[in-house]
Amino acid sequence: MPEPQNPRKRRALLLFNPNARRGRDGVGKVVERLAAGGMSVTVEHFSALPEIARDIVRLRETADLIVLCGGDGTVASGAMAVVESGLPLGIIPMGTANDLARTLEIPMEFDEAADLIVAGKTRRIDVGSVNGHAFFNVASIGLSSDLARKLDAGLKRRWGRLGYAVAALRVLSRARPFHATITEKGVTTEVNTYQIAVGNGRHYGGGNVVQEEASIDDGNLDLYSLEVSNVWKLAMMLRSFRSGRHGLWNEVRTAKSTQFDIATKRPRPVNTDGEIVTSTPAHFMVHPGAVEVYVP
Template structure:
């Protein structure tokens, strides 16, 4: 039997893959990805086709790639872990909304979250500095894409052995509309209201505990320690 067919495979979205991460590491086998979720950002990062026949062919071809895994308070994430706007979005984006509206559901709920958004204070500590910020969102990226195709940072890669953090230090959420193109291509660090930092570890503290969204699921809360496990997971990926 070909090796590709005895390896573990995950059919679902980014949250499903997130839940399988530690099991795959323990099994010591490559992970096959069948993207059946709403955003499928890990598949997008790895250039895995969204159609099932194409994704299955990637597994059958047997080419593998080792990728990094982000960790926040002991919980894994492939794409992004964040607090603020995206965590509020994850809390309000129910399975029923995803099932009924698909990707349009993200936009509908996001508009509601943005209308109610207010900045919060946080302390961000990396290997080189510690800063206090007033922000709408802090996101820490391991992979390249999140939120259905936005780039974490224009040069980010899921095997670069670094985390990419950005902090949205805006007073009004409406200005995000002006930044939409920059976020799509990972160029938001060029805006003076966006703090961008690359490091291997981050600590984030807030005045009161705030939920943290990891790949679309609320998994922990602040205070939070973010780190990276280089080349922790082997996946089937196109050449």
């Protein structure tokens, strides 16, 4: 009798950002663990975020799964191409904040994250989008967008999460409220605010919680608007942002919906998962269960 054929190895397309803060010495370890788990690994480097989607579209027919190594911005940049490919996604957290990994309880250690992909358990999660640009964690207008522009790559690489604090102090010292209209389910509300954030996942900003009951697979977006009289009052509210209970403050407007539209008097930048990708007017929507991702 002929011997049974060995099953074909799972083919992993691994995209690696050599500029990621934690990635310069880790990708070799990841490839080794995936290969030891019986996978055939193709490694593609990229130097700019738009290359990620192009590489996925170009090489998707040669892969059974996609592995993205980098931070939240890296994963978000490839999201729509991953959705289009229909392939499951593995995440190796090599960024500064790694909030999506935190939401999904993916280990921060490279070998453990790789072993999780080998194990093969998956979960379908939602993807948020604003003007056609994907995000997993949060998209925001105001303080976070100003912070993203101040927090250059050199500051992140040198100081890591401390770099966020340095840049945040610079932004807060110059912050001014802005006027915006928020439209939800056909109802428009006028606000004066320092920030409007729309969350798809649970964690953002290095461990803050979008909303106490937020989940990345609940089919909804969670919005909050910071309508404080003085931006320095945020210092008193920081603890509630870590737990997601900031909506208990009178100065914080909250809402939950599948879509939001936000307009401002002049175009304002929109930050998605740490990257400025578009500007107002902004249309936000959720794509339920759009991505299959490897989880513990």
